[in-house]
Amino acid sequence: MISNTEQPQSSTTATAVAQSGDAKLNRLEMITRGEHVDAVIHAELAKCASVLDVNDVSLWYGDKQALFDINMIIPDGHVTALIGPSGCGKSTLLRCVNRMNDLIDNVRLGGDMRLNGDSIFSPHIDVIALRKRMGMVFQKPNPFPMSIFENVVYPLRIDGERDRNVLEEVCERALRGAALWNEVKDRLHESGLGLSGGQQQRLCIARAIASDPEVLLLDEPCSALDPIATGKIEDLIDELRGDYSILIVTHNMQQASRVSDFTAFMYLGHLIEYGPTVSLFTNPKLKETEDYVMGRFG
Amino acid sequence: MSQVVDPSATVEAESAKLPRVRRRVRPGASVIAQGEPMLWLTGGGLVICFLMIVTLLLYVLWQGVTTFWPQPIVQVETIDGRVLLGEAFAYDAYELKFSNLAGQSEAAREKLQKMLHPAFHAVVQRELDAGTLSDRVNSNRPMILKAVITQVRLAPTVQQAAPETRAAIVSQIEATLDSKWDAFVTRFAGEVSANAGNESGDALVAAWNAAAAESEATLGELDVDAFRKQFTDGGAAVYSVWASEAWSSLTLPVAVPMRRREFRTENFELTSEHFNWVSDFEIRPDGESFPEWAMLLERVEGGRFYGFPMELRIDGEAVETESAAIWAAFPRLHSECRERWLEGKEIDEIEGGAFNRRREHERLALIETGYHYGKESEEYRTAQAALDESERANAAEYAEIRSRIDELAQLNSRYSLLMRTIGDQQQEIPLAEIVRACPANRLQTGEKCGIYLSRWREFLFDNPREANSEGGVYPAIFGTVVMTLLMSIAVVPFGVLAALYLREYARAGFVVSAVRIAINNLAGVPSIVFGVFGVGFFCYMVGASIDELFYPAKTANVGPTFGTGGLFWASLTLALLTLPVVIVATEEALSAVPRSMREGSLACGATKWQTIRRIVLPRALPGIMTGTILAMARGAGEVAPLMLVGAVKLAPHLVFDLHDWSGSFGPLPTGALHPERSFMHLGFHIFDLGFHSQNSEAAKPMVYTTTLLLIGIIAVMNVAAIWLRAQLRKKFQFSQF
């Protein structure tokens, strides 16, 4: 599935770049002009087991296309970062994974995604059941107006779980997993809204991992937080690596380089380059990617 | 020469092309800016609104709070020999004029003259000092002229003359007066100043009276020819008539400020009046006193009684005859009598009520049998026999209840108080009929407080007496509260569901907008329209159908059950009326729930309904509560529709009666709640007291207290809403970071 998109493309683009020395930003200009550009996907990705396959995903908000034929795999048990200038469709792509875009009127989808082999975009799929298989954390912390305990076990509550022991166990595990347990264990029954911003965000992460998701979607989880809280969340993501497959959107390059194993660079709805974080940041195949990660445009 | 163009020069050249526009400050603009006219305008608007509301509230508050405070009992003796005993109830300032003299007694007139004559002198003296007397007379010229002509027309001689003659006389007089006017004025002014020396004003009045007498004589005596001659030559006769009117015109500005007071004197069975107006001048010197033993009796029936205690009687024998001793013995005997009275009333209401209901029920059963099987049928005859049988048993039971009540009444009838009115009439009043008695002028502050509180207690917890103008408003409070609660129970679920659908499920578009506009418009429909709808739809359609289905026999023979106004229909009508409030408030509360919370819940795999129930509704609860309480306050204060759908002046039973569990709504048992019953309502009570009372003057204080109570209840609801909202907000507030 990946093999057919991978090698040939990167070779053709490499030659293209080599041929026209002046055409540094040609890819980005081509995209701006509305032309089609193929993504450069590094070979290392082919070796990974995937949790999520993205096949030819396109998305339209009304008449406006926001995603253009995205093809990528999200490796299992790793942290994958989506970077790109704001408005390039990172959140849109992320929200496709748990079909949150269904809530918006006039959204049209093309292609498909597969979560561990199960189609996501199929009209017959049970969206509720699908969402239960993943967890999502948003840009702004959004704890519910209820106690910390209830916040964490919310996914179980809606599944009708009543057993106190199960709930308490899950709550502790999730809070420990979100590195929040020690801070809140004495006030589990106080309102979740009384926590600080960083704690609230970790509470949301705890809520997201409480139901043991197959993939964890983080949409700029630190953008509303101060640097210390951001540091804690990054440490947390580091700890979650291996246990969970994480897809994180960030517009902070350092963050992407610190926390992620793989990074995808997007531009105006197109996937430009996708590969291991180290090579993308130190030795990108494309000049455009290099410019972006060096902060030369964006 | 130089090829190099100085860049700054270009800039200057270019800017020179465009005229430089500088902001000019127009003279005066700064003054306006400093004065900020909009500040004053907007602030003024606020102040006016605020003042109106505060004035209204303070007025109601003051009137309502002071009504029950015991007032002293005044004894007033008038100059014409009347003696009154009662409470000063209201007063009124007016201007006393010469015209008020007519119809007064001799003594009163004498007193009035003493006040009016010096005032007349003062007015005249002022004119004389300023030298404007002639001007004053001249300025009254049209009026004087008209009066003279009227006098002449009315003179017997002129009346008998032929119409042409009459017209000729009138025009001649007009001509004469025109030509002689200035001479008359000069002559009149001389006369006035000649009489002005006397400060008591009596000389002036005497001159006026003399002129009037002369004028009358002139007009009465003459025959037509002499009359014409006299009037055409402008001699003494015409002057006398003219002068009489000139004097009158001079007295016009004379007015003495005067106060009159309304005394509540009551003792209606003896005097046939509740109130007496007395002007201050009517009161004899030292004619106002506060007799120590003047007593006020508030009675169960017949209104208040003001008088002096003479005897406390047991079995018709005087046991105490001394005022102090009577008052000392009174409280114990009185409270015993009242207890027995209450006991009797309770037996009558509870046991007698249950008994009556049972009988009613049995009779209804017979009627139903008759309705279903026909009056000739075997079943009917059997039922009839059974009813006769139980009626005999009933008679015995009723006699038993009656005898217990009678026994208590018998016991009570032994005790009575003999009172003497200020008019020296005697009246024996049974103790049991006295609600409250006090020698108002002897009361210490503590006792006054006691009476004040006991009146409030009666007001809040007792039934009304005296066609609602006395006693309590308990049934009205009760009716208002039960109706409001039922209304809320009806309106909240519907309102919240409708708002949920509109905000959460419906796809935004034309239809939703149209529905929303319709709902908002519903809030602007006059409430009486809802009343009309309630009567037409609920009572006459739904209610009548229920009657037809479930109470056919009763409807045909006794009357409608649900087919007429009642608690249930009133509640539903008001629910309809307040529905927009709830819907709008709920929609607002729902839309205030942040999108991020819904997304958070949905991302956890919650269904839409789970999200609504667990996240959205709790979050929106403060807003929904506020809307509900506002709707309740609106509903509690509404009167117009209730007049049509079930509020009544006096309801025989409460709508929620713990002694009567037979309530039903069609086939549904509703226990102690009787949804078909009409009820009393505070708002309607106010309307009824103020405008439909036989003795609306006496009911006025009750109007204020009831208004105060209603405003109080609504204010409490609103404060509760605000408090609740603040509490819940605090609970659901995001922490700041």
Ligand SMILES: Nc1ncnc2c1ncn2[C@@H]1O[C@H](COP(=O)(O)OP(=O)(O)O)[C@@H](O)[C@H]1O
């Ligand atoms: N609900 C929406 N309706 C219409 N256009 C949208 C909507 N959400 C996002 N877009 C558009 O889609 C593009 C991608 O948005 P987004 O995925 O939020 O970007 P990013 O998260 O990378 O900043 C943007 O141009 C944005 O204007």
Ligand SMILES: [Mg+2]
């Ligand atoms: Mg985004």
